[in-house]
Amino acid sequence: MKIPAFIALSVATLLLAASPARQDGAAPASASAANITLDPVHSMAVFRIQHLGAGYFWGRFNELAGKIQWPLDDSAAPSFDVTAQVNKVDTGSEKLDGNLQGPNFFNQAEFPTITFKSKSAKKLGERHYAVTGDLTLRGVTKSIEVDCTVTGVGKAPTGQKVGVECAFTVNRADYGMKWGIDAPKGALGSEVKMVIALEGDVAKAKE
Amino acid sequence: MNPIDQYVLEVVVLPALIALSAFSPFLFAPLRRRAWRVEAVLGTIIALTFLLSFVTELDHRAVLRQIITIEGDEAPFERWHRLGLVALILIPASWALGFTRRKSSAARGMMSTLGYALVAAILCGALVSFPGSSPLIQLGQGALVLASIFAWLLTNQAVLWNAWVVFGVLAELAYVGGFASLAVMCGAVSVAGFGAAVLAGIGGRSALQIDPVRPAGATAIVLGTLTALIARCGMAQDTAGVSPAAWTAAALLPLASVAFSGRLRRAERNSGKTFWAWLGVAIVAIALLGLVGWQQSAKEGAADSGGDDYSDMYGG
Numbered sequence: 001m002k003i004p005a006f007i008a009l010s011v012a013t014l015l016l017a018a019s020p021a022r023q024d025g026a027a028p029a030s031a032s033a034a035n036i037t038l039d040p041v042h043s044m045a046v047f048r049i050q051h052l053g054a055g056y057f058w059g060r061f062n063e064l065a066g067k068i069q070w071p072l073d074d075s076a077a078p079s080f081d082v083t084a085q086v087n088k089v090d091t092g093s094e095k096l097d098g099n100l101q102g103p104n105f106f107n108q109a110e111f112p113t114i115t116f117k118s119k120s121a122k123k124l125g126e127r128h129y130a131v132t133g134d135l136t137l138r139g140v141t142k143s144i145e146v147d148c149t150v151t152g153v154g155k156a157p158t159g160q161k162v163g164v165e166c167a168f169t170v171n172r173a174d175y176g177m178k179w180g181i182d183a184p185k186g187a188l189g190s191e192v193k194m195v196i197a198l199e200g201d202v203a204k205a206k207e
Numbered sequence: 208m209n210p211i212d213q214y215v216l217e218v219v220v221l222p223a224l225i226a227l228s229a230f231s232p233f234l235f236a237p238l239r240r241r242a243w244r245v246e247a248v249l250g251t252i253i254a255l256t257f258l259l260s261f262v263t264e265l266d267h268r269a270v271l272r273q274i275i276t277i278e279g280d281e282a283p284f285e286r287w288h289r290l291g292l293v294a295l296i297l298i299p300a301s302w303a304l305g306f307t308r309r310k311s312s313a314a315r316g317m318m319s320t321l322g323y324a325l326v327a328a329i330l331c332g333a334l335v336s337f338p339g340s341s342p343l344i345q346l347g348q349g350a351l352v353l354a355s356i357f358a359w360l361l362t363n364q365a366v367l368w369n370a371w372v373v374f375g376v377l378a379e380l381a382y383v384g385g386f387a388s389l390a391v392m393c394g395a396v397s398v399a400g401f402g403a404a405v406l407a408g409i410g411g412r413s414a415l416q417i418d419p420v421r422p423a424g425a426t427a428i429v430l431g432t433l434t435a436l437i438a439r440c441g442m443a444q445d446t447a448g449v450s451p452a453a454w455t456a457a458a459l460l461p462l463a464s465v466a467f468s469g470r471l472r473r474a475e476r477n478s479g480k481t482f483w484a485w486l487g488v489a490i491v492a493i494a495l496l497g498l499v500g501w502q503q504s505a506k507e508g509a510a511d512s513g514g515d516d517y518s519d520m521y522g523g
Contacts (some may be wrong), residue, residue: 027273062333084271094507095385095447095507097446098385098446098447099387099446101286101385101446102384102385102386102387102444102446103285103386103388103389103444104385104386104387104388105297107285107444109337109338109444110283110287110338111442137284138283139283139285140281140282140283160494176281176282176283179387179388183214183217183218183263183264184210184214184259185210185213185214186210187210187211187316
C-alpha cells in the first residue's frame with residue numbers, strides 16, 4: 001500500500017524536529033535537563049595576561065559557585081549561571097592578590113563578584129558548544145561567546161558529577177580595567193585569556 | 208623615554224607644573240600683596256594639581272559621569288572617583304572663600320574659616336562616601352575633615368613644605384596599600400607643594416613687605432578636606448592591611464607642626480620659623496612610614512626585593 005506523500009512528509013518533519021542536531025536557541029530544549037550545582041572545591045577559573053610585554057603570568061579565581069543545567073544525554077546545550085568572588089583571586093603572591101583586588105583592577109570593594117549568565121548556545125559537535133551569555137565584570141555587562149566542552153560525566157559516592165571546561169578571551173579595557181595598558185604604557189596586556197574548569201553535582205531526581 | 212618615566216612625567220610632574228605655571232605669578236609681588244588672593248591661589252594650586260592628575264590617570268568622564276549622563280558611557284560610577292569632583296569644586300570654592308574673607312580682621316577671619324570648615328565637614332560627611340561606609344563612619348569622616356583643617360591651620364608659614372611631606376606620606380601609604388592611581392595623584396600634589404614652597408620663598412624675598420604664606424582660610428580648607436578624604440578613601444580601598452590608624456595619622460600629620468613651637472617663637476628669621484614649623488611634621492612622617500614599613504615587612508616576612516617599583520608591584 002502506498003503511503004500518502006503528505007503523511008510521509010509529516011513524519012519526516014517530526015523526526016527532524018526531534019533530531020539532536022538542532023540545538024540553537026536558549027538551552028535546555030529538553031525537559032530532562034539535569035540541575036548541576038557547582039562544587040566550589042573543584043571549580044576554578046584561570047586567567048593569563050602579559051606582563052611588561054614579556055612573559056605571561058597566570059592567576060586564578062578559586063571556589064566558583066553557581067549552577068549548570070544540561071541533559072546528560074547531550075540532547076540540548078548547557079546553560080550556565082556562574083559567580084566568582086573577587087576576593088578569591090589567587091596568583092601565589094599575597095601582595096599581587098591585594099593589588100588585583102584594588103581599585104586599579106577588579107575593585108573588590110565596589111564590585112565583589114564577577115558573573116556569567118548564558119542566554120543561548122550553538123552546538124559545534126558532541127558535547128561541544130559555543131555559548132553566548134552576559135559577562136558582568138566591574139559593573140559592566142557585555143555579551144560574549146564562550147567555547148564550552150562537557151569533559152565528562154562521572155560517578156561519586158554522593159551521585160553523578162559533570163565536568164565542563166570553557167575558554168574565552170576578553171579585552172579588560174572594555175570593562176573599565178585600563179591601568180597598565182596606556183598608562184604606564186605596556187605594563188600589562190589588554191587581552192586576558194580565561195579558562196574555566198567547572199565540576200558540579202547532579203541533583204537527584206525527586207521520587 | 209621608558210614607559211614608567213613617561214607615566215610619572217604625565218601623571219605626577221606635568222599636572223604640578225601646569226598648576227604652578229598658571230598661578231605662580233600670585234606668589235610674587237605685586238599680586239602677592241593681597242593676602243586673600245594668596246590663600247585662594249594656594250588652594251587652587253593644590254586642588255587643580257590633584258584634578259589634573261586625576262583626569263590624566265583616568266579620564267574626564269570619571270568626573271563628568273557624577274554630574275551628568277554621558278551617552279555611550281558604559282562604565283559605572285565608582286565611589287572613589289568622588290575625589291575628582293571634590294577637587295573640581297574646591298577650585299572655585301578657594302576663590303569664593305578668599306574673597307569673602309578679604310576684609311575680615313584676624314579674629315573674624317579665623318571665625319569665618321572655622322565656620323566654613325564646619326560646612327565642609329558636614330558636606331563631606333553627607334555627600335562623599337567610600338565602600339564600607341555606615342552612618343557612624345560618615346560621622347567620623349566629617350570629624351576627620353574638621354580635624355584635618357584645624358591641623359593645617361597650625362602649620363604656620365611651613366604650610367607648603369608640610370604639604371610636600373603630608374602628600375608624600377599619603378602617596379606612600381596608597382602605594383603600599385595597593386592603590387597605584389591614588390599614589391600618583393598624591394605624588395603630584397606633593398610635587399606641587401614643593402614647587403609652590405620654593406616659589407613662595409623666592410617670591411617672599413623678591414620685594415619688601417611681602418608676608419610669608421600662611422594656611423589661612425581657603426588654603427587650610429582645601430588642604431584639610433583633601434587630606435582627610437584621601438585618607439578615608441585609602442582606608443576604604445586598602446588591600447594590603449595598612450591600618451586605619453596609619454591613614455588617620457597621615458591626615459592629622461600637620462598637628463606635629465607645633466612640636467617645636469618654643470623654638471619657632473624664638474626664631475628671628477622667617478626661614479628659621481618655617482624650619483621649626485616643618486621639622487616636627489617631617490620627623491613624625493618618617494616615623495609613621497617607618498612603622499608602616501616595619502608592619503608590612505613583618506607581615507610579608509620577606510625583604511624588599513628592590514628593582515623597578517611597578518614591576519615589583521606585579522610580582523617582580
